[in-house]
Amino acid sequence: MIGTASALLLLTHGRIAGISGIAGTLVQAPDRDRAWRFAFLGGLVAAGVVSAMIAPAAIGAPVRSPLTVTVAGLLVGFGTRLGSGCTSGHGVCGLSRWSARSLVAVATFMTTGAITAVIVGRVS
Numbered sequence: 845m846i847g848t849a850s851a852l853l854l855l856t857h858g859r860i861a862g863i864s865g866i867a868g869t870l871v872q873a874p875d876r877d878r879a880w881r882f883a884f885l886g887g888l889v890a891a892g893v894v895s896a897m898i899a900p901a902a903i904g905a906p907v908r909s910p911l912t913v914t915v916a917g918l919l920v921g922f923g924t925r926l927g928s929g930c931t932s933g934h935g936v937c938g939l940s941r942w943s944a945r946s947l948v949a950v951a952t953f954m955t956t957g958a959i960t961a962v963i964v965g966r967v968s
Contacts, residue, residue, distance in 0.1 A: 845908045847940075849861060849884075849887070850932070850937050850940075853884065854937070859880075860937045861936065862930055862932055862933020862934070863930055863939065864925070865933060865934075866884055866885060867881075867885060869881075923953075929949060931950070931953055933946075935953070940948070
């Protein structure tokens, strides 16, 4: 579904579906760009809500405290700015366009994620 949404956004609006870029520039976007940004982000939220209602066990309970999840989210946000994009922008859209920059970014995301998972797994 992510690939289909990304392809449709590229075909209909000529835009790359990087969630951090869509959300990060929502307030600054020209009026003509706000509607599709709200719709795209609203669809993401709606999909999560519907999934939680239909199959709550598939989502499960949080495995970390709200503080840990908040700090992790802020670190991810910082990383997306540092890496000039997020996993959806680089991983789904960038790699499909054969972007060398996206290949480096995805390799960095995956390596950092694996190292973090090992460290957090040993600490907790």
